[in-house]
Amino acid sequence: MKQLMLIVVLLFVSGFQPVQAQSLEAFEQRVTEFTLDNGLHFIIIQRDVAPVASFVTFGNIGSVDEPVGQTGITHIFEHMAFKGTHTIGTTDIEAEMPLIMAMDDAYRAWHREHTSRQPDEVRVAELWAEFERLRDEAQQFVVNNEFSTIIDREGAVGMNAFVSADATGYFYSLPQNRAELWFKLEADRFMNPVMREFYQEKDVIWEERRDRTDNNPTGRLVEEFLSVAFSAHPYRNPPIGWPSDIDAVTIRETLAFYEAYFIPQNLTMAIAGDVDPAEMRRLAEKYFGSWPAREDSPRVVTVEPPQRGERRLTIEDQSQPVMLIGYKSVDEQHPDFAPLSMLASIMFDGRTSRLNRSLVVEEQLALQVQGFNGFPGTRFPGLFLMIGVPNAGVETAEIEQRIYEEIERIKNEGVTETELERVRTQARASTIRGLTSNMNIALSFAQTHARTGDWRNTFRDIDRLSEVTVEDIQRVAQQYLVPQSRTVGKIVNSDTPVATQSDN
Numbered sequence: 223m224k225q226l227m228l229i230v231v232l233l234f235v236s237g238f239q240p241v242q243a244q245s246l247e248a249f250e251q252r253v254t255e256f257t258l259d260n261g262l263h264f265i266i267i268q269r270d271v272a273p274v275a276s277f278v279t280f281g282n283i284g285s286v287d288e289p290v291g292q293t294g295i296t297h298i299f300e301h302m303a304f305k306g307t308h309t310i311g312t313t314d315i316e317a318e319m320p321l322i323m324a325m326d327d328a329y330r331a332w333h334r335e336h337t338s339r340q341p342d343e344v345r346v347a348e349l350w351a352e353f354e355r356l357r358d359e360a361q362q363f364v365v366n367n368e369f370s371t372i373i374d375r376e377g378a379v380g381m382n383a384f385v386s387a388d389a390t391g392y393f394y395s396l397p398q399n400r401a402e403l404w405f406k407l408e409a410d411r412f413m414n415p416v417m418r419e420f421y422q423e424k425d426v427i428w429e430e431r432r433d434r435t436d437n438n439p440t441g442r443l444v445e446e447f448l449s450v451a452f453s454a455h456p457y458r459n460p461p462i463g464w465p466s467d468i469d470a471v472t473i474r475e476t477l478a479f480y481e482a483y484f485i486p487q488n489l490t491m492a493i494a495g496d497v498d499p500a501e502m503r504r505l506a507e508k509y510f511g512s513w514p515a516r517e518d519s520p521r522v523v524t525v526e527p528p529q530r531g532e533r534r535l536t537i538e539d540q541s542q543p544v545m546l547i548g549y550k551s552v553d554e555q556h557p558d559f560a561p562l563s564m565l566a567s568i569m570f571d572g573r574t575s576r577l578n579r580s581l582v583v584e585e586q587l588a589l590q591v592q593g594f595n596g597f598p599g600t601r602f603p604g605l606f607l608m609i610g611v612p613n614a615g616v617e618t619a620e621i622e623q624r625i626y627e628e629i630e631r632i633k634n635e636g637v638t639e640t641e642l643e644r645v646r647t648q649a650r651a652s653t654i655r656g657l658t659s660n661m662n663i664a665l666s667f668a669q670t671h672a673r674t675g676d677w678r679n680t681f682r683d684i685d686r687l688s689e690v691t692v693e694d695i696q697r698v699a700q701q702y703l704v705p706q707s708r709t710v711g712k713i714v715n716s717d718t719p720v721a722t723q724s725d726n
Contacts, residue, residue: 246681253667253677254499258506260515261487265667265677266502267494269660275495276380276395276660277404279412280668283483284388285461286522286599294463295471295479297385298420298427302476303392304369304383305418307410311368312418318363322417325356326473329421333470357421364418369411376400380661385461387599389672395661398496402505408491409509415480417473424468431462439541439713447546447711448598450533451605455526457598485516492668494660526550526603533709538716545618547625548605550707551595554673560686561694562606562702563595567645568637568695569628570594570608574644576628587616587624601673605709606702618712629703636696646687 254266288295308315332349335341373381373394381394396404435441445460452458463471493502529550552558569576570593573583581588590611597607610621667677 246678249681250678254503255671255677256503256506258486258511260510260513261485262506262510262513263490263671264502264506265490265492265664265671266497266499267492267660267663267667268497268499269494269663270496271660273398273496274395274660275398275401275493275497276664277393277401277408278492278661278664278668279392279408280490280492280665280672281390281484281488282388282601282672283390283488283519284386284599284601285459285463286387286456286601287483287519288456288459289479291467292471292475292479293459293467294427294461295467295476296390296483297461297463298423298468298471299415299476299480299484300383300385300390300392301423301427302415302417302420303411304367305416305423306365306369307414307416309414310372310407310410311365311416313363313365315363315416318360318418319416321356321360321363322420322473325353325360325421326417328353328356330472330474333472337470353421361419369407372403373407376403387457387461388601389669391665391668393661393665395495401493401497401502405505405509409513412484412489413510413513415477417476420473420476427462427468431465431468435460435462439537439539440544442539443537443544443546443711443713446535446537447548447709450535450711451548451550451709452526453529454524455602456522456524457526457602457604481516483519485519486510486513487515488519490668490672492664492671494664494667522602529707529709532705535709535711537711537713539713540715541713543612543618543715544713545610545612545622546709546711547608547610547622548597548709549703551604551606551702553603554596554600556603558694558698558702559595559600560683561690561698564642564645564687564690565632565637565695565699566593566595566606567648568641569632571645571648576641577625580628581610581621581624586613588621589613591621591625618714622710629699632696632699633703637692639692642690642692642695649684649687 249267252268254268255264257263283296285293285296305311312318328349332346332353335349336346370381373396377397377400378394383392384390392408435445448460449458462468491506551562567575570578570591573579577591577593581591588610591609593606593608595604595606597605608625610618610625612618612621666680670680670683671677673679
């Protein structure tokens with residue numbers, strides 16, 4: 223059950239929360255930031271604790287931005303960003319590129335015939351054979367994993383990437399005297415990407431989907447839950463992509479998505495470690511200065527319509543019962559985001575939180591209860607999410623009812639100053655824990671700048687928590703945690719009675 227929250231994070235939520243620090247003033251003395259003429263923003267954090275540096279490329283580009291019929295395309299490009307460039311990963315780019323595009327044309331023709339109303343099976347087989355021929359011919363020019371091999375050889379650690387509903391991130395650490403290598407490689411892969419081994423990599427993506435969703439009861443529940451909770455907004459779509467979209471997406475569509483969204487003004491690059499800011503600026507100009515700014519990306523214009531009543535779904539499965547409850551919430555720029563987040567902490571964070579203490583510790587009705595505000599993202603209004611895992615012999619309906627009773631208690635009686643101060647203290651404690659890691663600081667500052675326009679809000683967000691009152695907590699509970707904005711999803715065993723809709 224300890225994997226439950228991890229599964230949710232892997233499916234839909236960026237795994238990196240803003241890391242706070244003790245003193246904004248102290249960091250301001252060590253932070254240098256600048257924006258190139260093309261709009262690409264850099265944040266340099268000097269930390270000479272060791273001769274290493276962590277490098278982060280963070281983009282305001284998530285699955286929420288994907289065009290209709292192309293869900294999962296951000297994740298596909300994330301994989302492609304490790305496949306090399308015009309100069310890395312190939313023995314002959316001039317011979318390879320025409321084959322890659324011809325292969326794409328062959329796949330498009332095969333997919334069109336294969337998915338037609340009355341496919342000609344002979345023609346389908348011929349087109350697939352042509353696709354395989356071109357794929358195999360292009361493969362002869364591939365130098366497998368050359369990008370990763372170069373980085374590993376130079377002492378890199380922690381190389382990885384993520385895609386969430388809201389964002390994309392790429393990161394690793396290097397010895398500080400290899401900083402120029404990072405600039406050279408990062409500029410090359412984002413300015414000159416090649417969709418190398420594109421269709422082979424789809425097999426890897428399919429395996430990810432099977433592992434996280436198709437063969438995972440909790441993954442299936444989360445995917446179904448969001449598709450019910452959101453009727454219009456693209457938060458309803460999984461970052462891994464819907465199966466038919468993964469099948470259909472092509473190289474040309476992925477390149478078009480790259481051209482529209484992976485533009486300098488959508489990216490923030492952060493470097494934390496033993497580096498010279500002036501030298502970092504020189505290298506930024508040298509390697510990224512020639513990257514032209516492009517037209518601003520299309521904006522998400524779909525607004526989720528008001529929910530008119532409770533929505534429920536039940537999945538019968540021979541697995542551990544799990545329950546999700548989500549109330550429509552607000553985006554992170556809304557003044558009610560902070561009190562809603564603190565309400566979630568009062569209810570769920572730590573053994574002394576209201577529902578952990580009562581349901582898990584004292585009465586042992588639940589193996590786990592968790593909750594947080596802002597699922598699956600915070601750029602747009604998301605959900606105030608609650609997760610309950612009942613103990614053996616306990617029905618999800620009982621856990622659900624107890625959660626509703628606690629919500630009503632908060633609506634009627636409010637919370638205490640002691641509870642509010644506890645969650646403030648927890649937030650400050652997370653701040654200190656982030657101070658020891660170059661990577662966490664770089665990720666935090668890049669993310670906060672991308673989200674809010676100023677990395678300093680990493681600290682100011684904590685300061686704003688002191689402005690939240692017990693009256694604010696009670697008010698947002700009364701305003702947002704209402705039945706008509708609620709979605710409930712459950713996994714129940716096939717022999718377990720399914721509870722009827724609650725009136726609470």
